[in-house]
Amino acid sequence: MKRILVTGGAGFIGSHLCERLIREGNRVICLDNFLTGRKEYITHLIGNKLFELVEHDIMYSYPMDHVDEIYHLACPASPVHYQRDPIKTMKISVLGSYNALGMAKRHDAKILLASTSEIYGDPLVHPQPEHYWGNVNTIGPRSCYDEGKRCAETLFMDYYRQEKVRIKIVRIFNTYGPGMLPDDGRVISNFILQALQNQDITIYGDGSQTRSFQYIDDLIEALLKMMRTDESFIGPVNIGNPREFTIKELAERIVALSDSSSKLVYKPLPVDDPKQRQPDITLAREILDWEPAIRLDEGLTKMIRFFREQLQQESIEANISLGL
Numbered sequence: 001m002k003r004i005l006v007t008g009g010a011g012f013i014g015s016h017l018c019e020r021l022i023r024e025g026n027r028v029i030c031l032d033n034f035l036t037g038r039k040e041y042i043t044h045l046i047g048n049k050l051f052e053l054v055e056h057d058i059m060y061s062y063p064m065d066h067v068d069e070i071y072h073l074a075c076p077a078s079p080v081h082y083q084r085d086p087i088k089t090m091k092i093s094v095l096g097s098y099n100a101l102g103m104a105k106r107h108d109a110k111i112l113l114a115s116t117s118e119i120y121g122d123p124l125v126h127p128q129p130e131h132y133w134g135n136v137n138t139i140g141p142r143s144c145y146d147e148g149k150r151c152a153e154t155l156f157m158d159y160y161r162q163e164k165v166r167i168k169i170v171r172i173f174n175t176y177g178p179g180m181l182p183d184d185g186r187v188i189s190n191f192i193l194q195a196l197q198n199q200d201i202t203i204y205g206d207g208s209q210t211r212s213f214q215y216i217d218d219l220i221e222a223l224l225k226m227m228r229t230d231e232s233f234i235g236p237v238n239i240g241n242p243r244e245f246t247i248k249e250l251a252e253r254i255v256a257l258s259d260s261s262s263k264l265v266y267k268p269l270p271v272d273d274p275k276q277r278q279p280d281i282t283l284a285r286e287i288l289d290w291e292p293a294i295r296l297d298e299g300l301t302k303m304i305r306f307f308r309e310q311l312q313q314e315s316i317e318a319n320i321s322l323g324l
């Protein structure tokens with residue numbers, strides 16, 4: 001039985017990962033300071049003898065008993081969250097990776113970095129293969145996250161070359177699924193919540209910018225496969241769904257699938273918002289024998305059901321508190 005540390009384990013991706021690792025019979029230590037994660041994400045795991053929660057800020061080192069593997073996810077990921085305190089975002093990305101790598105070195109543990117498609121910035125090469133170095137603004141409002149993750153990748157590579165730490169780097173493209181928080185701020189959760197409440201759907205810009213969305217279960221499968229690869233394969237490897245949609249198409253699909261009367265409204269495009277994004281997943285197909293299985297409509301339907309139930313639950317609770 002392995003002891004596996006998941007930093008950021010109380011977040012959207014982390015909570016799904018902890019659940020899956022426990023289901024496979026591992027002991028899981030979830031380290032999180034609840035900056036953007038929530039206890040509700042992991043309440044169902046608390047009490048499970050294979051699960052341990054450590055409330056700690058990864059910016060500071062933590063003395064831990066032996067672990068065999070580390071999935072390093074701790075970092076705010078939604079633009080709304082990571083731009084709230086950009087200095088902190090950069091510190092989490094850099095100091096957090098430094099501390100996680102220190103733990104990996106002490107325990108001779110394998111360590112996987114949750115990097116991001118954002119390291120390609122506003123890409124000039126399309127779709128993006130791993131050998132593309134990107135087009136990132138170093139001084140814009142997204143830079144704290146983009147450059148923070150680029151620095152994290154550099155640290156991982158230097159610990160690999162200099163300290164022989166066994167690393168894996170995964171570049172995750174836009175991921176969605178049940179468990180995203182209503183205040184997450186990313187596009188799919190925003191649009192679904194707006195659609196279910198028949199509110200205006202807020203498209204930033206003219207909606208012609210593109211993204212490629214992958215369902216959470218596909219990502220978790222790939223993370224596990226990556227961790228199990230031979231030591232010589234360190235990545236970076238793109239993990240995402242190569243089907244590309246404009247944001248306007250996404251809005252129209254969500255309105256149709258949720259049977260909503262919402263109207264599309266247009267708001268200013270955030271600074272440095274990438275115009276296009278699509279992963280080249282040739283490497284993941286070849287080395288991990290992986291490709292996404294869940295189509296957008298299928299994933300959106302599951303997510304709409306999840307948020308509908310959440311809204312019904314909230315309205316029941318509100319009625320109870322009003323004595324109705």
Ligand code: NAD
Binds near residue numbers: 009
């Ligand atoms: P999330 O915000 O839901 O989860 C991040 C978790 O990290 C939260 O539980 C948060 O409380 C925790 N955290 C943040 N700072 C911390 C700190 N200093 N110490 C300890 N814990 C801390 O985001 P997510 O979508 O689950 O993303 C997880 C990881 O995957 C992030 O590293 C993100 O950059 C990466 N990623 C996600 C996506 C995506 O589409 N979801 C895409 C690319 C990369």
Ligand code: UDP
Binds near residue numbers: 202
């Ligand atoms: N977006 C939008 N409306 C929203 C939230 C996001 O039009 O309510 C757009 C955003 O400008 C971007 C895309 O949707 O072009 C994806 O945004 P998200 O924050 O989900 O992730 P990003 O890929 O930008 O990190």
